[in-house]
Amino acid sequence: MKLSLLAVTVFLSAGLTACGGGSGGSDSASASDLESKTIDLGESLFHDTNLSLDRTQSCATCHDPDHAFTDPSTNDGGNVRAASLGDDGVSLGDRNTPTALYSASIPEFSFGTHRRFNSPQADYVGYIGGQFWDGRATTLEDQAGGPPLNPVEMNMPDKATVVARLRENTGYEEAFTELYGTNIFDDVDAAYSAMTQAIAAFERSPVMSPFNSKYDKFIRGEYQYSPVSKAALGKARFFSQQFTNCATCHQLRPNGNSGETFSNYEFHNIGVPVNTELRTANGSEDGFTDTGLAAIDAVSDETDTSGLEGKFRVPTLRNVGVTAPYMHNGVFQSLDTVIRFYDRHLTNSTNGINPETGIAWAAPEVGENISFTELRQGTALSENDIEGLVCFLYSLTDEQYEHLLPEDAAECGL
Structure with missing residues (x-):
């Protein structure tokens, strides 16, 4: 089961205390302040085209907030594309871009059973959940780490290159060190993981699960x-x-x-x-x-x-x-x-x-x-x-x- 936003921010706060806190004095920050700042950071990352090789594509390019977080781009026939174009403007995947809305409700990938409703069928037994169409990303954090390194999506060569792009933005440097510790950029894997945590926090925020139909x-x-x-x-x-x-x-x-x-x-x-x-x-x-x-x-x-x-x-x-x-x-x-x-x-x-x-x-x-x-x-x-x-x-x-x-x-x- 996924952690709630409050649990995520409490975890971050505990982590910062253990590593001596960040440059912004996170020890005294409230959980709600940390939650808000993490979501804001995640939203900025979600919209940042600089995290793709040619600096043309962000998460929001294929998950457009104005179009229910899907890709509204059309092909030569005037229909919405079956698959999104990559950062290079040429590459096409083989699967349709799903909405990112309500992705926080998808359970972590597992094998199990659950009850069905309004159905004469027996309870389901099998694999459940996970991000992407095939469930290959167990959590939202796992999913957020995939597109930047996918050659037909954002096309970055490795995590180190992504982290270097993050450090080009002084606002990111300040936010990352405040939320994840002053030494966060000393470890590429840790910094990349922090990026995925922030994006996942945004995807767990109420704006991504409005329930107002x-x-x-x-x-x-x-x-x-x-x-x-x-x-x-x-x-x-x-x-x-x-x-x-x-x-x-x-x-x-x-x-x-x-x-x-x-x-x-x-x-x-x-x-x-x-x-x-x-x-x-x-x-x-x-x-x-x-x-x-x-x-x-x-x-x-x-x-x-x-x-x-x-x-x-x-x-x-x-x-x-x-x-x-x-x-x-x-x-x-x-x-x-x-x-x-x-x-x-x-x-x-x-x-x-x-x-x-x-x-x-x-x-x-x-x-x-x-x-x-x-x-x-x-x-x-x-x-x-x-x-x-x-x-x-x-x-x-x-x-x-x-x-x-x-x-x-x-x-x-x-």
């Missing part, structure tokens, strides 16, 4: 779904054990509880096809297969990881209405398509055609290990059901991003 207001008694609206129909369908399988993987807490993130952070292979357009653009080798969970170091000691191939962590549905494209590889452009993709598994479904291509759904990238038990739960959706589910998902948009919703949101009765 219409759904949150409904839970607090500040908003009511019109009973005759499409959104109300979608809400009923979403939480239904009889009609849909949505809540099986996208509900974390019992009904009516605040803090619902609409993911229980399980790992599943749902049969997502290859994004051939992205593979062509990023120059992937012929025959490359993204095996997801099976390829990460944390599971490498298993004698046989074939049962994990094609599995990715269930994403949050918060702000999903404004964070297209969808799936781990950005292969789908609309929520309507995503819901039809799920529906095709159900008895009597009429959704055998991908509406974005006009032909049958492409084959899964990994045809084994597909979670058919979960996917085949429920009954085929009507057109009204699909429209309702899209509308309910729109209602999970935080207040500050509602202006980004597509035009059809006006028909939802929100």
Whole structure:
């Protein structure tokens, strides 16, 4: 379980006392002062393009605060990119940039079990949580340390180069020595770790988990779904054990509880096809297969990881209405398509055609290990059901991003 912000700052305070304190007299600073300063430092680091090789890319470049902390950049076709461009302006990864919002709610990567809600399925047993689509970063701190050194992202050659960039900023030098001790820059690994701690503190701050969507207001008694609206129909369908399988993987807490993130952070292979357009653009080798969970170091000691191939962590549905494209590889452009993709598994479904291509759904990238038990739960959706589910998902948009919703949101009765 992650430490709370207060626990983090108390830990920092204790650490500073042990090493003689920083230049700003941290021994007398309150925990709230340390918390605030750490968050402020983390926010500055999050927006700092100088931490990339060509000084063009920051965390915020791909996690834009004005666009629900996702990458709004578009390709030549006018669609939002399936994967973000790197600092060099050319490199492309193979996975879609997920929102950084609510990342603090993702549990540390582990193997365990948890209860499911509004689902006839048994309790889940398996890998849970972790940052990135494949869970390879156990904590937020681990995640924050990845992009600066990734050659297709910020492209810095090593930690020492990143720390040298930090020291170019006198404000950082003052903040780091105050928060982490006067000798923090004597050890490259310690200084790099301090950077990741500060970024993680920002990502744990309230601004990154606002919980102010219409759904949150409904839970607090500040908003009511019109009973005759499409959104109300979608809400009923979403939480239904009889009609849909949505809540099986996208509900974390019992009904009516605040803090619902609409993911229980399980790992599943749902049969997502290859994004051939992205593979062509990023120059992937012929025959490359993204095996997801099976390829990460944390599971490498298993004698046989074939049962994990094609599995990715269930994403949050918060702000999903404004964070297209969808799936781990950005292969789908609309929520309507995503819901039809799920529906095709159900008895009597009429959704055998991908509406974005006009032909049958492409084959899964990994045809084994597909979670058919979960996917085949429920009954085929009507057109009204699909429209309702899209509308309910729109209602999970935080207040500050509602202006980004597509035009059809006006028909939802929100």
